[in-house]
Amino acid sequence: MPVPEKNAVHKRSLLRDDVYTSIRDAIVDGTFAPGERLRDIELEKWLGVSRTPIREALLRLERGGLVVSVPGKATLVAPYDPASTHGVQQVTAALHELAARLALPSVTPEQLAAMDEANARFAAALDAEDVDGALDADDDFHEIFIAASGNETIAQVLGQLTPVLRRVERMRFxxxxxxxxxxxxxxxxxxxxxxxxxxxxxxxxxxxLSLPHVTPAHNN
Structure with a gap:
């Protein structure tokens, strides 16, 4: 499997969450393509950590729908599945709506101004064809309602769901x-x-709900 050229990018003291984030981001940005086999030895070389945190990260990614494990054979990057992605999209939309419902009664002019600023950065990044910049600005925009909602569970669940949609967002942006x-x-x-x-x-x-390529085909 192809891996980023720089090896041992993390120290041995790397937290498990950082290993998870590194592999997750490589899946989301397409470095590891759908169907790609993830080999422990190559991940160890790239991340500079032992097999234990890697296996823990892969289990988390499997629970999140980004990795598929074939017992005794291989661990693969999950293929794009329109049906399951559509389900994640529906739940994600509902959670963002809930965050907004909780935040809006007390949202401040300063917070709304910050959303305007984030959207301006988002538009500029799109104009510059800077997908990573657009994703960062989009996250900043939506994070304001999430933080203002005062509900930590919303943020935690979205943290699990959003990576599944990130591949679709990258296509859109x-x-x-x-x-x-x-x-x-x-x-x-x-x-x-x-x-x-x-x-x-x-x-x-x-x-x-406007993200493209996520609605499964319906039979007539």
Whole structure:
């Protein structure tokens, strides 16, 4: 399997969460492609850690739907599955809507201004074809409602679900369709400023449900 050229990028004292994050990000950004076999020895060389934290990370990734384990044979990057991804998308949209519902009654003008600023960075990154920058700015935009909700469980569950959608987000933000999120973000902020909570909640939900390539085909 191809791995990043730089070896031993982490020290032996690396926390298990960092091993998980490194492998997860390599799957999400396409370094490890769907169907790719993940070999412990190559991951050890790349990350500079022992097999134990790697196996723990792979188990977490399997629970999160990014890795598939074939007992006694191999560990593979999970193929893209429209049906399961659609399910994750629905739950993710509902959780972001819940975060907004909890946050909106007390959201401050400063927080809304920060959302405007994040959306401006998001638009600039899309114009520059900077997918990583767009993803970071998009995270910053949505994180404001998540943090303001005061509900840590929402953040924890989204942390498990979001990587599954990140592959879809990368596809969207690398194409012209990613521009559709800019006015959607504007609409969320404007409704919030106007005290239009129900309309803002609808806008949040529709923003997350608008990701492409995730709705499974329906039989007539």
């Amino acid at each position: 690398s194409s012209h369709s990613g521009r559709e999120s800019v006015p959607q973000h504007d609409s969320i902020v404007q409704h919030a400023r106007n005290g239009e909570i129900d309309e803002a909640l609808v806008a949040v939900r529709e923003n997350w």
